[in-house]
Amino acid sequence: MGNVSSPLVKAIEQTWSAIQRRHGDVPEVVVTLASGTSPRGMKLGHFAADRWVRGEAAIHELFIGGEGLARGGVGTLGTLVHEAAHAAAAARGIQDTSRQGRYHNKRFKEIAESFGLALEHDPSIGWSTTTVPDATAARYAAEIRRLDAAITAHRRAEIIGGGGRAKTNNGKAAVCSCGRKIRASLAVLDAGPILCGICGDEFEAEAA
Template sequence: MTGATDTRPAQTITEKLVAALTAAWREIQAQHPEVPDVVLTIGSGTLGRRGGETTLGHFARGRWQMAGDEDGGPELHELFVSGEGLRRGPADVLGTLLHEAAHSLAAVRGISDTSRQGRYHNKRFKALGEELGLEITEHDPNVRGGGTLGWSRTALAPETAGRYAGVLEQLAAAMGAYRRAEVPGAAGGKKSSNLAVAECACPRKIRVARATLELAPITCGACGEDFAAEDDGEPDEE
């Protein structure tokens, strides 16, 4: 139609996210040339998980195959980033990418960095994460579930944030939306009546539906810390 105005955005949310996450991985490769190429996927990190649990990211070796190349060919690795994890902000998302890059280095170098179906992160993973500029700490084994995760708590070191300043800016500009968590029973099925026991730093305890904890943080007015379900630990970066 003559004179019609195209009111569509110049770039969709999907395009911005894919471009920013791809650029971030490319910059990681530029600083650490052993990190391999990946096929980027973005999806649900809560589908099929218990209420309150989220998979933030995952590296899967050789998960993809070139079309028409059924007889072999180069490995195509997968990098999964959860839509729910985007709510945490650019520094934490970059931390997840570097966490998965550490797993990719382990795959390239033939290092066994996890056990227990990939959940327990050992000290070899810790060393790889620190090589990439992460601060890696151990989950408290005295907290329920903490002993199964090992050295997987990930934070971006301050000097690393400085090296990736441009990446963080691009991620911040692209992360204009995040995926809502899957809520058990929301599609018409039977809703779970299982309440979680959540604890703050005081420590005080409350009982609350896991779905409620997942939808938004509940902050203690005394200590200022968020309540966390006792058996959930931290979100998974596999």
């Protein structure tokens, strides 16, 4: 059996370059592959600004979850274009998400649609559910073929949970920009933005 990861990373990088040629403000990235399984569900990918350093210059990170590769070239293209929309938002100084990057707002929707994606709204994560229309798939036909040829394996999904840890009803602390704190259940925080009556900003769940 030949090398699995090198052709895959190369195909992802070539696809990212193709997206950059069509959208000039999409920046350079370092591609990483790992597990997308988490307690919150499956992560197909993420864009994270300034996570790598080359000399004195910062480079952004593009993460691709290995489980999502099971969707093939079209699905992987959708993830790459989705993350490229986040990258363009960062380059333009646009805040396109909230709730620690989980909730995708209408500004993200506008950018992602301009990049050729179709978006559906989810109450918990906003305008994040992504599909690739036929016209966009045709535009990236060469890249999809390259991805399909390179995806010779994908990561098995894991089941997280059990472990005997008791659930708690104490909720989670959230803070706004003026420093006020509230405590609410994750279900309440995920249901939609909670705005501060003083500063008008959204309460963000504090990191664990």
